[in-house]
Amino acid sequence: MTTATVRRTPADKHDDRRRALADSALRTLGELGYARASLREIANNSEFSHGVVHYYFHDKLELIVYCVRQYKATCVHRYDGVVADSTTPEGLVAAFADKLVETIVEEAPMHRLWYDLRSQSMFEADLREAVLGIDQTLEDMIWRVVSTYAELSGRAPAMTPHVAYGVLDGLFQQALLGHLCEQEGVLDGLRTQVRDLMPMVLLPAQSR
Amino acid sequence: MTTATVRRTPADKHDDRRRALADSALRTLGELGYARASLREIANNSEFSHGVVHYYFHDKLELIVYCVRQYKATCVHRYDGVVADSTTPEGLVAAFADKLVETIVEEAPMHRLWYDLRSQSMFEADLREAVLGIDQTLEDMIWRVVSTYAELSGRAPAMTPHVAYGVLDGLFQQALLGHLCEQEGVLDGLRTQVRDLMPMVLLPAQSR
DNA sequence: GACTTTTCTGGACAACCGTCAAGATTTCTC
DNA sequence: GAGAAATCTTGACGGTTGTCCAGAAAAGTC
Structure with missing residues (x-):
């Protein structure tokens, strides 16, 4: 707990989860594009349920922007x-x-x-x-x-x-x-x- | 009727109508884009009703392609x-x-x-x-x-x-x-x- | 191990979509 | 001007969408 190496605050876990969700969302988005990729389809192609999206993201737009930002940040x-x-x-x-x-x-x-x-x-x-x-x-x-x-x-x-x-x-x-x-x-x-x-x-x- | 100058076959009128419909559709498409421009919205911003679209075009895709082809042909x-x-x-x-x-x-x-x-x-x-x-x-x-x-x-x-x-x-x-x-x-x-x-x-x- | 907090599920909702078709209306034909 | 053909209107249909929410489940806390 007090070790500085692995410091996992709740905020970190939250961010990890957002990243994981965005990661699988990117697969569906890359296949269907912005308009035709529904939140249900994105959730179906992932380990999450469709409702959880609104727990980690305010709306669809925030999710998509987060996804593309995440991808582009690496590339x-x-x-x-x-x-x-x-x-x-x-x-x-x-x-x-x-x-x-x-x-x-x-x-x-x-x-x-x-x-x-x-x-x-x-x-x-x-x-x-x-x-x-x-x-x-x-x-x-x-x-x-x-x-x-x-x-x-x-x-x-x-x-x-x-x-x-x-x-x-x-x-x-x-x-x-x-x-x-x-x-x-x-x-x-x-x-x-x-x-x-x-x-x-x-x-x-x-x-x- | 037999004058060669003004020869209006039914097919010509049909094409004219398609062009007119495409013309007003282009306004809405240019404003909303491909995905968000619904046939109802396109029809609302025109002199036509929403059902008439399927009389002149097989489906939405054919309308949009026709529209862009028409615009690009002139430009x-x-x-x-x-x-x-x-x-x-x-x-x-x-x-x-x-x-x-x-x-x-x-x-x-x-x-x-x-x-x-x-x-x-x-x-x-x-x-x-x-x-x-x-x-x-x-x-x-x-x-x-x-x-x-x-x-x-x-x-x-x-x-x-x-x-x-x-x-x-x-x-x-x-x-x-x-x-x-x-x-x-x-x-x-x-x-x-x-x-x-x-x-x-x-x-x-x-x-x- | 009880309590709180966070995380997640699955269903419900209202709105909107493309498509279709039955019937009204207009235009054409003779 | 009667009948036929075309053009158009209107409403309905099944399906999908983003969003929200009540409650289940899990994780964290003491």
Whole structure:
């Protein structure tokens, strides 16, 4: 009880439970999307009953926002390893492109959920604060890649973090849709697109 | 009756009615989005009763797809004037950027509806055919701008039509969200972004 | 081991949904 | 203008939704 190592206050348990609920909710949300995933369906695909949702969350919106925040909080570090391990600009671009493709394959339901939520925020004002916050962390994530790439190349970025994120996000979204539509070659296409595009996000090498 | 000028077959009238219904449905859809716009709400904001929808459309999905197809069919020619009237590369880019900003301001509900539908198509397989078709026409639209810009510049495009569309669509989507969130400066930001980015979609001028 | 507090269950509720169909109304045809 | 065909209205249907709540069950406390 008094050991500092395992200190489990009631508040901690409560948070754990919220996390567990959100975790299984994410599965259903990724499968059905924001609008069609009912609280009953979410509860059915979990170990909880449908009533317990309102014990841990005020309403459906709070649950969904909590879920996506929780997922995105972990995945903003997806490219940290790429950034840390790369020693050449070409190597970084290749590793970055591979990682992009990997996450499309392995986490397509989570990504489409994110784009679903972001689209909904254009209609629902209550979603905007959360969406803008998450979007900013993703922009920062991309910028860590771009700025490291610039350093390794000895060149300066040719665009702002905002533009770099917008451009790459556009390509990513396009590839995600293509992948879900089972179009041939979209994944290799994305890899090629990123490799070709990345040099353009930097200014030409200075001749001196 | 036999005059060739005004030939109104019953089929024509039927199509006119569909168009009129879709037209007023688009208003509600642009306001509420795909999931939250019920057929009753759509009918209430129109001159029709809620039952008539099923007389002209098989189900809700067919109505929505018809609506978005109808809207996008007209707006794919939004930049045709820009392309036709421009005589210099700089003029084309400026006119293109202005037009992008203009449509964000004037048709934000329609654009968010399109992004909503495209996101939903990642969950609903029945939507994908229509979405991919529309996406292709938008890609063609953008490519008409880019290829004309290339010709006026005497330079070659540095990327495929697909990539050019993906990149610009990413920026556009970002600006649309920012505009709807009433962020300051997003519109001028988009204008600047497009002016700065467009030169990068072409290869450097050949020195000879 | 009794008492309190937290956690959970399962049902009930009102509201809303897409769809359908019977019948009223309008338009067309001759 | 009578009959036929079309267009439209209205109400009903089964189903689903988010939310709430009374009470059961479990956990914590002394």
